[in-house]
Amino acid sequence: MFEGLSHLGHAWLGFMNVTSIVFGLGGALTGIIVGCLPGLSATLCIALLTTMTIKLPTNDAILILICSYVGTLYGGSRTAILLNIPGTAANAASCADGHALALQGQAGRAIGIATSGAFTGTLFGVICLAAFTPVLAEVALSFGAYEFFWLALFGVAMSGTIVGDDPIKGWLMGALGLFVAQVGQEGLYAHDRFTFGWDQLSGGIALIPALVGSFGFAEVLTTLADPVERKLVELRDSVLPRFREVAQYWRTVFRSGVIGVLTGLMPGVGEDAGAWMSYAAAKATTKEKEKFGKGSIDGLMAAETGDMASIPGHIIPCLALGIPGSAPSAVLMAAMIIHGVQPGPMMMITHPQFIYDVVAMTSMATISILIFGLFLVKPLLLVLRIKRTVLMPIIFLLCTVGAFAGASRLFDIYSMLVIGTGAFFLRRRGYQMAPFVLGLVLGGLLDKSLRRGLVLSDGSIAPFFTRPICMGFATVTIFVILLYVPAFKALVQKVTGAIGAQFKALLPGKG
């Protein structure tokens, strides 16, 4: 424990210089501006900044990326409050109550609540990040091919189930992502798969161009397909954060922090799940249910705390297991690999200091958003006045640079175009991109783990189901998929209903 504290102290001291502070603040500011602009996601922001910071030292580059990640999600709440459009998907839960408060002439108060919720939520997540990442990494050291196979499959299945409202489409996108990851030379024998003799495909589809395509170019198309410009609500009152309200709603803040971190731990689920689950939990337990959706402070605080707490939550499995918790953390993981840091169980052995560096970076990001929340709210809102017909061509220019810069090959620009166009049409048909991205990231791991596991067991699939951790993952994965079968779902509801009735009968005054 003391060794961990010493590492953390070193990490903090390492960032106490002008360059790091400027990079941290710059990253957070860029993130807030991107978050403010509807349609531009945290994934796109981190992907573009990854290419921009490719020549910087590792710690400076990752600091900028983490600060921009936190900044984007924080910035998105302003658009939700003032325009009733979530700046990022994670801010959708803030729209209802945040915008309702704005319409009542309390836009500044709503932004203040969002700032205090975001600060407290991220801080809570940072504490969990520092406490649980080393522990999880220690546990993951005992993982073998069988466990990693299930972990990858579990991630894609969970992502497909939770993201969006149609699990079949989610799983299909996950399968598509896993398949796209198989294109190119495979990891064991360097055999070309699905390249059709085209050399450019031998290297596979790179992650950054795929992400820039599915989250950047697809968004440019989506935004320009809907030319309607939204109107801003006027900001009249003070935007200073209300920490008195944090104290008043401490139960909501704590509950949402825990929910945010827990949803963050689930692979590929995304920050919006943290926000929505926290919002639902607050609605279920509040005394002012009638205010929800009409300007409830409790609801806004829950949504903002939940989504921000899930950021450090997403970074935990990313560092400890090498399994990203969300699409933005997938880019963050790719950036770490580009800079020579391989996330995963071996990180505690190869780069023990790095985990604590990330903790220090995330806390710097938290402080940065508070600073901008205090001093730069109104000037930053000017970016919301930029017309989308002006902004989107510039964003596409950045997408081209972002796709190209990683490997300096034109093929990556073309794959960004193709994937982006495909993503645009698929999104219009109700397919979500997050399971696709997770499949793309985990495809290589799933392939290697399956084949290595089968070699170790000499073709038997029994170890995939009989090892203790595998049993846990397999049970949850299969259970989640079976829940979609109506007969099984009805049976589960019958059983849980019966158990619930028994518990209800035991409660005082209910019997």
Place this chain on the structure above:
Amino acid sequence: MTQPSPTDTQPTAVPQGDEHRRVARSDLEGGVGWMALGAAILIASVRMDRLEEQHINPYTIPGLLPGLLGIVMLMLGFLLFVRSWRRGGLHPGAGESMQERWVATKRILMVLALCGTFAVILVGHGLPFWVAGATFVTVAILTLQHAQRVAAGQKLTLRKVLTTALIGLGAGLMITLVFQEIFLVRLP
């Protein structure tokens, strides 16, 4: 800044039944597409080289996971097809008129053409990035705002063209300066 009217935040009213039918129809087509893709992947995986001449372990053949993924896509595509068929996907849904659909399609095709021209023709073939970028941004803004100008009954003035060209030039130069000169990133 002005207050939005209540209608600003409300989605266009589409009859619930028509919307359902349209989704079912789209899913039906999607189901067929996924089944075709799954079948193609499965066939390609079965026919993939098993590297027998290298005497590899038969459980590590390269086509193993892709083949399994092909089967998964086939099954899920079939489920999607059956579900949308049961929801009335065989009957074409009403909704947007042909004219509305054509306006939306035309706009998307225009954006695709603009972006495709920039990324495939202008970039990476010797033209400096800032020139290509400035040209693209200027042309794209003028083209995209054309419909809005027509709707508002405005004409394209020289001042408007010059302002747009200035925005394009600024964007091209700024991106080149920041990426190439400050962060030392190679541009296409």
